[in-house]
Amino acid sequence: MGICFSNASDNQSPCTTGHFSSAGMSQTTSNTTSSTVSNVSGNSQFSGASGSVDEVYPNGQILPHSSLRMFSFTELKAATRNFRNDTVLGEGGFGKVYKGWLDERASAKSGSGTVIAVKKLNSESLQGLEEWQSEVNFLGRFSHPNLVKLLGYCWEDKELLLVYEFMQKGSLENHLFGRGSAAQPLPWNVRLKIVIGAARGLAFLHASEKQVIYRDFKASNILLDGSYNAKISDFGLAKLGPSASQSHVTTRVVGTHGYAAPEYVATGHLYVKSDVYGFGVVLVEMLTGLRALDTNRPSHQHNLVEWIKPHLSDRRKLKDKMDSRLEGKYPSRAAVQIAQLALSCLGPEPKTRPSMKEVVEKLEHIEAANERPKEPRVSSRHQTAYRYGQQPLHHRSPLHPRHDVNRAYPLPRRAY
Ligand SMILES: Nc1ncnc2c1ncn2[C@@H]1O[C@H](COP(=O)(O)OP(=O)(O)OP(=O)(O)O)[C@@H](O)[C@H]1O
Ligand SMILES: [Mg+2]
Numbered sequence: 001m002g003i004c005f006s007n008a009s010d011n012q013s014p015c016t017t018g019h020f021s022s023a024g025m026s027q028t029t030s031n032t033t034s035s036t037v038s039n040v041s042g043n044s045q046f047s048g049a050s051g052s053v054d055e056v057y058p059n060g061q062i063l064p065h066s067s068l069r070m071f072s073f074t075e076l077k078a079a080t081r082n083f084r085n086d087t088v089l090g091e092g093g094f095g096k097v098y099k100g101w102l103d104e105r106a107s108a109k110s111g112s113g114t115v116i117a118v119k120k121l122n123s124e125s126l127q128g129l130e131e132w133q134s135e136v137n138f139l140g141r142f143s144h145p146n147l148v149k150l151l152g153y154c155w156e157d158k159e160l161l162l163v164y165e166f167m168q169k170g171s172l173e174n175h176l177f178g179r180g181s182a183a184q185p186l187p188w189n190v191r192l193k194i195v196i197g198a199a200r201g202l203a204f205l206h207a208s209e210k211q212v213i214y215r216d217f218k219a220s221n222i223l224l225d226g227s228y229n230a231k232i233s234d235f236g237l238a239k240l241g242p243s244a245s246q247s248h249v250t251t252r253v254v255g256t257h258g259y260a261a262p263e264y265v266a267t268g269h270l271y272v273k274s275d276v277y278g279f280g281v282v283l284v285e286m287l288t289g290l291r292a293l294d295t296n297r298p299s300h301q302h303n304l305v306e307w308i309k310p311h312l313s314d315r316r317k318l319k320d321k322m323d324s325r326l327e328g329k330y331p332s333r334a335a336v337q338i339a340q341l342a343l344s345c346l347g348p349e350p351k352t353r354p355s356m357k358e359v360v361e362k363l364e365h366i367e368a369a370n371e372r373p374k375e376p377r378v379s380s381r382h383q384t385a386y387r388y389g390q391q392p393l394h395h396r397s398p399l400h401p402r403h404d405v406n407r408a409y410p411l412p413r414r415a416y
Pocket of ligand 2: 092
């Protein structure tokens with residue numbers, strides 16, 4: 001499969017380079033049997049135990065070629081029971097995500113076989129081929145314990161689908177802001193484990209030979225496996241970083257309100273450290289249990305960072321804003337340290353923000369020094385109304401009635 005990582009002068013996402021058709025990744029037109037596009041190992045991703053790659057390369061690797069499996073639409077239809085509503089795991093800007101069962105021998109009905117997640121393009125989506133190609137080109141070649149595994153894809157006529165490893169615990173977004181039994185409150189040590197994992201994933205992207213700017217870091221793109229290991233998903237907006245002589249790349253402004261770095265929204269200048277800003281926003285969400293953007297809050301509180309930032313440097317104010325679902329069970333020293341780290345990630349100037357490598361080190365240090373959580377003394381209830389109130393999990397923006405405020409789409413510029 002053609003990937004343009006090696007093209008140092010190319011600052012475009014690989015999706016715009018037209019490498020697909022020339023490199024053996026042609027569109028399927030019939031119900032072909034599954035095959036791998038290219039074979040690093042000579043096998044499909046399914047035959048190599050996914051965990052073993054992580055064990056051999058705990059720090060991740062960029063594969064010389066992807067070894068994605070090409071699925072037929074018929075196969076994925078069968079795997080998801082004809083894309084039945086009761087297999088829907090969630091829905092984002094690209095389309096719905098379905099749970100599927102992949103085992104040639106077992107019938108989908110029995111619910112056995114390899115469990116997969118199938119993302120299917122919605123024909124009315126603002127996203128499409130470009131994002132699909134970006135996902136295939138970037139994610140198809142990455143192998144890291146903190147990046148979700150893309151197993152394969154399907155492209156038949158107008159149907160564009162992506163097939164991932166199934167992440168049992170869903171997204172961090174669901175756990176922090178969701179309601180019901182599926183969204184159990186996350187204890188402090190699990191939150192810390194999740195942000196450390198996500199930070200490692202981002203650090204891996206930034207450390208690659210040709211840096212990759214992820215561009216859409218947010219709670220909904222952090223997926224959790226059965227043991228709450230965090231894996232970053234969704235590379236539809238990922239972009240190759242600047243060449244050595246440049247500090248940034250200039251691009252169309254896309255991303256998600258509340259998470260996108262101010263310099264990027266204002267100027268279209270995208271820095272590697274623009275991702276660090278998004279990471280800082282997720283840290284604040286993890287501390288407070290509040291969404292990056294929530295138009296159901298009073299207007300001066302819509303944007304979480306603008307509202308909470310002055311509270312992060314004050315120990316007492318921070319305590320008042322901590323997530324009430326933690327029930328006070330967190331080491332206050334660690335919370336203060338995370339708040340300070342978040343503040344540095346949210347610095348207005350990209351160059352003053354820490355690198356993701358530094359962020360990982362700091363978080364690991366905080367985790368290592370973690371004292372035993374104290375029993376609660378006072379339970380703060382300040383934000384209960386938002387969490388348990390009427391706000392739907394995916395709030396629709398009046399400006400973009402078909403798209404959630406927390407979904408990725410072109411962002412209007414604003415003063416910086
Ligand atoms: N591999 C997976 N395993 C299990 N659940 C998944 C997987 N991928 C996605 N999901 C579920 O589907 C939901 C929608 O994911 P999707 O990435 O399409 O949208 P989003 O992240 O909410 O928005 P955006 O389109 O802006 O990325 C996720 O929040 C998650 O609950
Ligand atoms: Mg997503």
